Amino acid sequence: xxxxxxxxxxxxxxxxxxxxxxxxxxxxxxxxxxxxxxxxxxxxxxxxxxxxxxxxxxxxxxxxxxxxxxxxxxxxxxxxxxxxxxxxxxxxxxxxxxxxxxxxxxxxxxxxxxxxxxxxxxxxxxxxxxxxxxxxxxxxxxxxxxxxxxxxxxxxxxxxxxxxxxxxxxxxxxxxxxxxxxxxxxxxxxxxxx
Numbered sequence: 285x286x287x288x289x290x291x292x293x294x295x296x297x298x299x300x301x302x303x304x305x306x307x308x309x310x311x312x313x314x315x316x317x318x319x320x321x322x323x324x325x326x327x328x329x330x331x332x333x334x335x336x337x338x339x340x341x342x343x344x345x346x347x348x349x350x351x352x353x354x355x356x357x358x359x360x361x362x363x364x365x366x367x368x369x370x371x372x373x374x375x376x377x378x379x380x381x382x383x384x385x386x387x388x389x390x391x392x393x394x395x396x397x398x399x400x401x402x403x404x405x406x407x408x409x410x411x412x413x414x415x416x417x418x419x420x421x422x423x424x425x426x427x428x429x430x431x432x433x434x435x436x437x438x439x440x441x442x443x444x445x446x447x448x449x450x451x452x453x454x455x456x457x458x459x460x461x462x463x464x465x466x467x468x469x470x471x472x473x474x475x476x477x478x
Contacts, residue, residue, distance in 0.1 A: 297475045301427040309343055318476070320419050320465035324407040327464060328398050329359035331411075332391045334460040335451030336382050342459075344382070351380035356391060361402075364395035390450035397448045414440040415466045424471050433458050436467075 303313045321327055333352065337345045345352075355378055357363040367375075375381065375388050401410050412418075414436045424430050437458035444452040461467040470477040 298473045299476075300469075300471050300474045304343065306343060308346055312346055314476070317463055318465050318468045318470050321463075322408045322412075324402065325359055325361070327407050327411055328361055328394070329353075330463050331449075331452070331460055332356075332359065332394060334456050334463060335390050335394070336384075336387050337459070338387070338451055338453075338456060340382065348381055351378075355381060361395040361398045364392055365399055367392050387451060393448065393450050401447065411440070411460075411464075412466060414443075415461065419465055420461075420467045422467065422469050423477065424469060426471060430469050430471070431458065434461075434467075437461060 299310070299313055300317075303309050321330065333345050333349065336352070353359065355375060372385075372388060372392070376383050376385060381388075398407060401407060409417075420436070422430075433454040437454045440457040440461070441452050441454040444457065458467070462469050468477075
């Protein structure tokens with residue numbers, strides 16, 4: 285019986301309004317979203333996945349994330365940057381990912397751009413520069429107050445585009461900042477903001 289009680293307590297916790305009752309979504313919210321990420325390869329993975337989300341809900345991508353990791357070599361930029369036409373075709377025929385040619389190509393282009401950037405600096409330093417190297421801690425009362433873009437995400441999008449990255453508009457960049465903890469947007473009533 286204690287397991288049922290703890291499960292009820294787990295589900296009863298107040299969370300940000302965008303979280304559904306899907307266990308995968310709850311786990312993502314509770315353990316990843318808004319937590320600072322400094323690992324270059326994880327930061328690259330999240331940039332790709334946020335781009336894949338464009339026009340879709342995050343839960344759609346989240347449910348496919350493990351398969352993405354399998355077919356995209358665990359988001360190893362050195363491998364992705366060398367994908368050829370045969371590999372692209374294979375990916376576009378894989379029902380386990382979002383089969384959008386522009387998005388698949390963006391992963392490859394972004395891997396190539398990543399490799400260029402990391403010749404001079406870590407990817408962590410490159411993306412975290414837009415928030416001054418430390419998380420922006422917000423304390424919104426409600427989900428309605430949370431912006432979809434900010435001057436920081438505008439600056440990030442502008443620089444990423446200038447450096448040749450794809451699927452990196454300001455809205456995607458802000459979602460990326462939230463996902464990787466550059467911005468903490470857990471609302472006041474969320475148990476993670478208590």
